[in-house]
Ligand SMILES: [Zn+2]
């Protein structure tokens with residue numbers, strides 16, 4: 001049996017390559033890929049190449065990391081999974097040895113091997129994929145493979161909302177209503193935020209945000225946006241602002257909307273330098289970056305399976 005892998009030949013061009021099936025190590029499973037979600041980072045990678053270009057110019061680059069499928073076979077040490085199981089995977093394989101891994105924060109492991117990025121640029125756009133069993137999660141019977149592929153971005157939203165701390169009764173603004181923004185809306189709602197104001201420039205995304213739990217939405221191009229949002233959340237601003245758009249204008253807007261002693265959660269990947277006037281936020285505002293997720297898959301799968309939110 002052969003494998004087919006989609007490879008990014010150059011920005012804007014992907015080609016299909018026939019390869020051997022991946023070898024399955026003793027602690028790995030071989031997955032027949034069912035669905036792959038296309039992340040903003042994949043779109044960026046397709047158009048311009050990966051955010052972090054490979055050191056070796058001959059490195060094969062794959063795309064895709066939001067994946068669910070069915071196990072084809074398991075390595076000889078794998079006892080918790082078997083052929084035929086429907087699964088999704090955490091696409092980052094950490095080293096399990098460094099101080100971050102040992103403390104459980106394996107998402108920031110300096111040696112994490114994350115799909116479609118360094119060091120191996122292994123993509124999920126393939127028919128068959130070998131992956132460590134301990135980063136492979138069984139899907140409950142009531143979850144589809146499409147939902148399985150969406151566990152990855154949902155875990156990003158859950159992780160961002162968790163890192164913001166206690167959201168019960170809090171006033172929250174979410175900048176950006178793409179996939180990650182919408183996952184954050186649902187996570188903030190689950191955690192009991194009283195007000196969830198969402199800002200984007202696309203009306204269909206804002207409509208979706210309302211459907212998923214936003215209490216108000218605004219078009220980000222409105223020149224009076226800050227005043228209008230503060231009419232809803234109060235003159236001092238939001239307890240927590242989530243930046244999920246990954247853009248410099250929204251990063252600056254986050255600083256205008258956050259309350260004294262409030263938090264700005266930087267979830268999006270913001271390219272380049274963002275000017276910050278610290279004098280304007282020197283009333284004990286916290287700026288917290290958020291990176292992927294750690295220890296969030298099981299709860300994310302449970303929340304989807306128990307229909308605690310739409311996801
Ligand atoms: Zn993603």
Ligand SMILES: [Zn+2]
Nearest residue numbers: 095098101109
């Ligand atoms: Zn590590």
